[in-house]
Amino acid sequence: MNVLGLMCSHRRDGNTNDLLDAVLNRVAESPDVNVVKETLLDYKIGYVYDCKACSKEGSCVNDGDDMQHVMNRVYEADVVVFGSPVYFYTVSTCLKVFLDRMSCYYYWKADELGGVDKLYGNFREKLAGRGGAVVSVQEETGYDRAQHCIGCMEFNFGFFGWENLGYALGPGGSRGNALKDADAMKQAADLADKIIAFKRQPAA
Numbered sequence: 001m002n003v004l005g006l007m008c009s010h011r012r013d014g015n016t017n018d019l020l021d022a023v024l025n026r027v028a029e030s031p032d033v034n035v036v037k038e039t040l041l042d043y044k045i046g047y048v049y050d051c052k053a054c055s056k057e058g059s060c061v062n063d064g065d066d067m068q069h070v071m072n073r074v075y076e077a078d079v080v081v082f083g084s085p086v087y088f089y090t091v092s093t094c095l096k097v098f099l100d101r102m103s104c105y106y107y108w109k110a111d112e113l114g115g116v117d118k119l120y121g122n123f124r125e126k127l128a129g130r131g132g133a134v135v136s137v138q139e140e141t142g143y144d145r146a147q148h149c150i151g152c153m154e155f156n157f158g159f160f161g162w163e164n165l166g167y168a169l170g171p172g173g174s175r176g177n178a179l180k181d182a183d184a185m186k187q188a189a190d191l192a193d194k195i196i197a198f199k200r201q202p203a204a
C-alpha cells in the first residue's frame with residue numbers, strides 16, 4: 001500500500017509537520033506500507049481561473065507549473081494524509097490553491113465539452129476507492145475551531161469517492177507544542193492504525 005503524506009503548512013518545521021510525521025512514521029513501521037511525503041510549498045502551483053481551457057483544448061494556462069507532479073503523487077497513492085494547519089478557520093492557503101486546481105482533473109469532462117481528455121478530466125473515476133485522512137493543528141482550543149478545515153477535507157473525500165479514515169488534531173502555536181501533547185500523539189497513533197488497516201476498493 002502506498003501512503004502519501006501531503007504537508008500543507010507554510011512552516012516546514014511546525015506542528016503540522018510534526019503531527020503528520022508522527023502518523024507517517026508509525027504507518028511506515030508496517031511492512032506492507034510504502035510512505036512518500038511531499039511538502040506542498042516546495043512546488044509552484046498557480047491559481048485556478050475557471051477558464052475550462054483544459055477541457056476545451058487539453059492544456060492549462062498553468063501548464064509548466066508543478067501541479068501535475070503533485071497530482072502524480074496522488075494518483076500513485078492508495079491513501080493520502082493531508083496535513084493542514086487551521087488558517088482563518090479553514091485549510092491552509094497552499095492546500096486551498098491545490099484543491100481548487102484539482103477541479104481541472106475531476107470536474108470538467110472533456111468529452112462533454114467537445115475537447116480532448118489527456119491529463120485532465122474524469123478525476124473521480126480515476127481516483128475512486130482510495131482513503132483520505134487529515135492531520136490538523138490550531139492555536140485556539142476546541143475542535144470547533146478546526147471543524148471547517150477538517151470538514152472541508154472530509155467533504156472532499158466524499159466527493160472524490162474516497163473512504164474517510166478520520167483525523168488527528170493537535171495544538172499549534174509555538175513549535176513543538178503538538179509533540180508534547182499526549183492526546184495529539186494518541187490521535188496520531190490511532191489514525192496511523194486505521195490507515196494500516198485500510199483496504200483500497202477497486203474503482204467502479
Ligand SMILES: Cc1cc2nc3c(=O)[nH]c(=O)nc-3n(C[C@H](O)[C@H](O)[C@H](O)COP(=O)(O)O)c2cc1C
Pocket residue numbers: 009010011013014015016017085086087088089090137138139140141145171172173174
Ligand atoms: C494565516 C494564519 C491564520 C491562522 N488562523 C487561525 C485560526 O483561525 N484559528 C486558530 O486556532 N489558529 C490560527 N492560526 C494559528 C495556526 O493554526 C497555528 O500557529 C499553527 O500551529 C500553524 O501551523 P504550524 O505549526 O504547522 O506552522 C493561524 C495562523 C496563520 C499563519
